[in-house]
Amino acid sequence: MAGCNTISINATKAGMEGIDKEKINKIIEEASKGSKFYLHKEKSQARINKKIAELNAKKSTLGSEELDRAEKRMDKLISTLESVRDLSHAIIHIDMDAFYAAVEMRDNPELKNRPMAVGGEGMLSTSNYHARRFGVRAGMPGFIGRKLCPELVIVPCNFDKYTATSKVVQGIFSQYDKSYCMMSLDEGYLDLTNYLDNLEEADGEKPDVEEVVNELRRKVFEATELTCSAGIGCNTRLAKIGSDQNKPNGQFVIPADKEEILKFIHDLPIRKISGIGNVTEQLLNSVGVVTCSDLFEKRGMLSLLFSEISCHQFMEIALGLGCTDLNEYNVSERKSISTETTFKATSNQEEIHKILEELCEELSEDMKNKCLFGKQFTLKCKLDTFDTLTRQTNLAFCTNDSSIMLKTAKVLLEKEISKLNSFCVRLLGVRMSELLSDQETKKQVTIDHFLTAKKENSDVCPVCLKEIAYWTVSEFAHHVNKCIDTENGETSSESKVNSDTKISKENILKESEPLYNRHDRDEICTSKKRKLTTIPEMFKKKKVEKIVTCPVCNVWTVDECKSYELNQHIDSCLI
DNA sequence: GGGGTTACGACGA
DNA sequence: TTCCATCGTCGTAACCCC
Ligand SMILES: Cc1cn([C@H]2C[C@H](O)[C@@H](COP(=O)(O)OP(=O)(O)OP(=O)(O)O)O2)c(=O)[nH]c1=O
Ligand SMILES: [Mg+2]
Numbered sequence: 001m002a003g004c005n006t007i008s009i010n011a012t013k014a015g016m017e018g019i020d021k022e023k024i025n026k027i028i029e030e031a032s033k034g035s036k037f038y039l040h041k042e043k044s045q046a047r048i049n050k051k052i053a054e055l056n057a058k059k060s061t062l063g064s065e066e067l068d069r070a071e072k073r074m075d076k077l078i079s080t081l082e083s084v085r086d087l088s089h090a091i092i093h094i095d096m097d098a099f100y101a102a103v104e105m106r107d108n109p110e111l112k113n114r115p116m117a118v119g120g121e122g123m124l125s126t127s128n129y130h131a132r133r134f135g136v137r138a139g140m141p142g143f144i145g146r147k148l149c150p151e152l153v154i155v156p157c158n159f160d161k162y163t164a165t166s167k168v169v170q171g172i173f174s175q176y177d178k179s180y181c182m183m184s185l186d187e188g189y190l191d192l193t194n195y196l197d198n199l200e201e202a203d204g205e206k207p208d209v210e211e212v213v214n215e216l217r218r219k220v221f222e223a224t225e226l227t228c229s230a231g232i233g234c235n236t237r238l239a240k241i242g243s244d245q246n247k248p249n250g251q252f253v254i255p256a257d258k259e260e261i262l263k264f265i266h267d268l269p270i271r272k273i274s275g276i277g278n279v280t281e282q283l284l285n286s287v288g289v290v291t292c293s294d295l296f297e298k299r300g301m302l303s304l305l306f307s308e309i310s311c312h313q314f315m316e317i318a319l320g321l322g323c324t325d326l327n328e329y330n331v332s333e334r335k336s337i338s339t340e341t342t343f344k345a346t347s348n349q350e351e352i353h354k355i356l357e358e359l360c361e362e363l364s365e366d367m368k369n370k371c372l373f374g375k376q377f378t379l380k381c382k383l384d385t386f387d388t389l390t391r392q393t394n395l396a397f398c399t400n401d402s403s404i405m406l407k408t409a410k411v412l413l414e415k416e417i418s419k420l421n422s423f424c425v426r427l428l429g430v431r432m433s434e435l436l437s438d439q440e441t442k443k444q445v446t447i448d449h450f451l452t453a454k455k456e457n458s459d460v461c462p463v464c465l466k467e468i469a470y471w472t473v474s475e476f477a478h479h480v481n482k483c484i485d486t487e488n489g490e491t492s493s494e495s496k497v498n499s500d501t502k503i504s505k506e507n508i509l510k511e512s513e514p515l516y517n518r519h520d521r522d523e524i525c526t527s528k529k530r531k532l533t534t535i536p537e538m539f540k541k542k543k544v545e546k547i548v549t550c551p552v553c554n555v556w557t558v559d560e561c562k563s564y565e566l567n568q569h570i571d572s573c574l575i
Numbered sequence: 576g577g578g579g580t581t582a583c584g585a586c587g588a
Numbered sequence: 589t590t591c592c593a594t595c596g597t598c599g600t601a602a603c604c605c606c
Contacts, residue, residue, distance in 0.1 A: 274587075279585060
């Protein structure tokens with residue numbers, strides 16, 4: 001069993017029905033065997049197999065009374081869930097067909113009659129339906145794609161085009177539901193309940209959902225020349241399953257009726273449900289759960305083997321329940337931002353440092369464009385064995401300054417290198433999290449902007465001990481870090497005093513922590529210094545203020561969430 | 576024992 | 589001949605500090 005699961009492809013994807021799976025798997029196995037990637041895959045499969053063994057060992061110890069009690073407990077959960085079943089919404093899920101590939105084919109008709117894929121030589125992001133018949137699919141490296149299909153054309157990604165096309169599609173979505181909700185560039189949910197009600201009001205007769213969705217898909221096609229598929233159901237889970245049923249260029253309705261839903265769910269393999277992936281499928285299969293109805297039948301056993309959260313999810317699936325309020329999705333704000341890159345594996349320090357520098361600069365640019373500041377930094381390394389490690393640290397303040405990120409990255413990296421005896425990386429990545437909220441950010445940007453005229457704040461640099469005037473904390477931090485570099489000289493890489501420099505860097509970074517906390521004295525500052533109260537606020541990341549005062553006139557106040565008004569006012573104040 | 580932090584893995588597009 | 593991505597979210601487990 002060990003290797004077969006790891007390499008066999010998933011024919012669950014649309015467009016891959018009736019293909020010669022055996023042959024394809026043989027080709028893939030041939031191409032993968034013995035590679036580091038393959039070895040790593042086998043290692044993870046071994047871990048999964050161990051988990052499966054443990055699960056089944058535990059399962060065999062369960063007594064029948066215990067199972068009965070567990071089942072009763074689950075029945076209570078089920079009746080709670082059942083009591084809030086809501087069949088009143090018409091939720092639809094729209095998913096573009098072979099999205100990236102379709103865009104590329106539209107823009108270059110020569111590709112239309114050829115098997116093609118989008119991505120790099122290293123990895124394919126998706127393929128057109130023609131290529132899928134050869135077994136070429138998303139998440140496959142280019143060279144295997146070529147093995148499966150020698151005529152395969154590989155087109156590089158053009159994210160700007162996909163974003164622009166997505167915007168056009170969204171324009172159509174908004175004609176039907178203003179609060180539609182995109183889950184990615186190529187798929188989104190709409191709640192047509194209101195639209196259908198309004199239609200009925202106007203026409204005096206019940207509109208046909210299928211007709212409306214057909215019309216919507218036609219509009220999408222007319223505007224973009226791209227086809228999409230739709231699922232219609234009374235919650236997002238069902239709608240999502242539906243959009244895959246008649247792909248490509250099709251739609252599918254799950255009627256808003258409990259019995260119909262249960263019938264639809266009954267023989268559905270659990271893997272069709274979004275959230276159940278390769279591993280969970282294997283785990284569940286191993287304890288005899290294959291279809292969604294098995295989840296219900298074996299609920300007692302499952303509740304003793306899986307976590308509460310998992311069981312809750314399993315029961316929702318088994319009952320055909322799901323989210324009926326798209327606003328629950330819409331509140332989500334970005335929580336992290338990152339960039340990473342794969343390269344020819346190396347242990348060369350200078351090379352690694354150079355890559356890190358580029359990554360940090362790119363991340364910094366990205367954050368500046370999006371007006372984001374982060375307080376938590378994570379370094380990610382994938383070794384040449386494909387083992388991945390991440391190291392996280394809290395910064396003393398929010399920043400998007402690339403040199404601060406680079407310094408932090410180097411400190412984290414040093415620590416790892418000194419621990420491991422061999423360190424050969426094939427990927428490096430940097431991520432910032434604990435991000436500032438949008439409103440806070442906008443405040444910060446505006447305030448930074450108008451403060452450029454006068455450098456009012458100052459602090460003593462812990463390194464050079466000079467009084468440094470600054471506008472923003474990150475600027476001050478920048479100075480401190482420059483000082484650290486100067487102190488250490490540029491010799492750190494050649495002279496083997498690495499451990500020394502490392503320690504001193506760490507110490508200084510630590511010392512700078514209370515330094516910034518000293519902004520607590522803002523509380524006893526004059527009104528002019530209060531300008532910078534936004535900075536300590538972002539340390540805490542708790543919601544504190546509801547009202548902000550204009551930092552220019554110091555009189556005008558506004559609700560904190562109305563950052564646009566604040567900006568407008570400040571603009572006028574500055575004139 | 577909570578409650579926070581960190582690392583890792585699963586998942587999806 | 590070689591060759592397997594990138595970005596974001598969430599759940600869990602292990603650890604620490606009370
Ligand atoms: C699955 C997957 C998709 N993508 C990108 C490319 C896809 O065009 C886009 C949408 O993903 P999907 O909707 O999963 O795939 P698709 O639209 O290409 O094909 P389908 O007809 O089956 O819906 O996301 C990746 O970059 N990596 C991946 O692993
Ligand atoms: Mg799609």
